[in-house]
Amino acid sequence: MASPDRPVRPPRPQHELTVVSAERVGPHLVRVVLTGDSLADFGAAEHTDAYVKLRFTDADGDPITRTYTVRTVDREARLLTIDFVTHGDVGYAGPWAQQAKGGDRIVLMGPGSGYAPDPDAGWHLLAGDLSAVPAIAASLEAMPADASGVALLEVEDRGDVIPLRAPEHVDVQWLVNPATDDVDFLARAVDGVEWRDGVQVFAHGERESIKEVRRVLKQRGVPREAISISGYWARGRTEDAFQAEKRTPVGQID
Ligand SMILES: Cc1cc2nc3c(=O)[nH]c(=O)nc-3n(C[C@H](O)[C@H](O)[C@H](O)COP(=O)(O)OP(=O)(O)OC[C@H]3O[C@@H](n4cnc5c(N)ncnc54)[C@H](O)[C@@H]3O)c2cc1C
Structure with missing residues (x-):
């Protein structure tokens, strides 16, 4: 019922x-x-x-x-x-x-579904690992030609870098991190971008890594309504365990 x-x-x-x-x-x-x-x-x-x-x-x-x-x-x-x-x-x-x-x-x-790049956003920050590259690639392709921003894509292996189409003023950075236990690697990259007002954020990927990204976004004072964020998977968990943990504290991003 x-x-x-x-x-x-x-x-x-x-x-x-x-x-x-x-x-x-x-x-x-x-x-x-x-x-x-x-x-x-x-x-x-x-x-x-x-x-x-x-x-x-x-x-x-x-x-x-x-x-x-x-x-x-x-x-x-x-x-x-x-x-x-x-x-x-x-x-x-x-x-x-x-x-x-x-x-x-x-x-x-x-x-x-739930996210689309806002054509009125001042700039875009997209961050994720290889599991989020499909969504980030689709988002970059849908942006107007004059969109600006940064896409931070964390991969374990340089061979996983694939060609993406992006607006000229969106800086697509492939970041190679073979150390899978370095969970704040992506968050450090997010913290290191040139921050301005008016950002729209899309951040998805391995859960513990995304929690660290959320921490940086809080420190930067990004309004919640300008953020699409979630774990797409969790290291050492099947998707069934990952989904079940969403109802427990370890599964929460916010
Ligand atoms: C909204 C959403 C969109 C997603 N889109 C994509 C997508 O486009 N492409 C994509 O590849 N994934 C995507 N994912 C993630 C995908 O659902 C998970 O990776 C899923 O666990 C894979 O299922 P599986 O049966 O291969 O492995 P499972 O049976 O779920 O897990 C088996 C083992 O493999 C590990 N594992 C799972 N995924 C990964 C990974 N990416 N890297 C390293 N180890 C892993 C698990 O931690 C576990 O130990 C998305 C998830 C969500 C919620």
């Missing part, structure tokens, strides 16, 4: 899709292009951080859900692209993407 303070959300549309291609674009990145007729009506056109829930099943046949950003969607051509970070043989989505080939089938639900 619905709780009185939790509105009931209509179920997200379901899409039964087929893999067109799966291509390794970096040592930790696989790009999968999917197709299906239902993509003609795919939503979230107004946002650049659209995400979908991919459905897998575990060894007992129980459903498993994993969340991924829509890197691009072409409703007319009915094509949807997802960039998967690969992180070894553990999990469901990463290993699925590593083995995906044309003709494979997958079911996903969505989209959900």
Whole structure:
């Protein structure tokens, strides 16, 4: 039964899709292009951080859900692209993407979304790790040509740097950090940018790293309404554990 303070959300549309291609674009990145007729009506056109829930099943046949950003969607051509970070043989989505080939089938639900670059923002600060590069790339592509700002992209390996299209006055910085236990690496980079008034922030990625970024944004006095921030995953946690922890203190970003 619905709780009185939790509105009931209509179920997200379901899409039964087929893999067109799966291509390794970096040592930790696989790009999968999917197709299906239902993509003609795919939503979230107004946002650049659209995400979908991919459905897998575990060894007992129980459903498993994993969340991924829509890197691009072409409703007319009915094509949807997802960039998967690969992180070894553990999990469901990463290993699925590593083995995906044309003709494979997958079911996903969505989209959900919430952010778009504000054309009236004084400047933009985008920060994240490889899991947030798809959303940041889509956001950069949607900005007007005269937008300005900084995009800070933390990667473990220089090979994961991929070409991005960005407005001329958005400084895209790829920051290589092989030390995965250095959780305030991204926050230090955020603190080091040239701060001015009027920023709009998009910061997403590994949870502990994003907590450190939030701390810097608080110190800088950035208004909450100018910030889109969340963990996309947490080191050492499956997505199920990560999502469950959102209801406990360790899972809170703010
Ligand atoms: C809104 C949203 C959008 C997202 N968009 C993307 C996206 O576009 N591309 C993308 O790759 N991810 C994205 N993610 C993150 C993705 O959902 C998680 O990385 C997810 O845990 C991967 O599922 P899995 O089955 O591969 O691994 P899981 O079974 O969830 O985890 C298995 C193990 O792998 C580790 N692990 C998980 N992800 C990573 C990683 N990125 N790097 C290193 N170790 C990891 C876990 O900590 C765990 O120890 C997004 C998450 C959210 C909430």
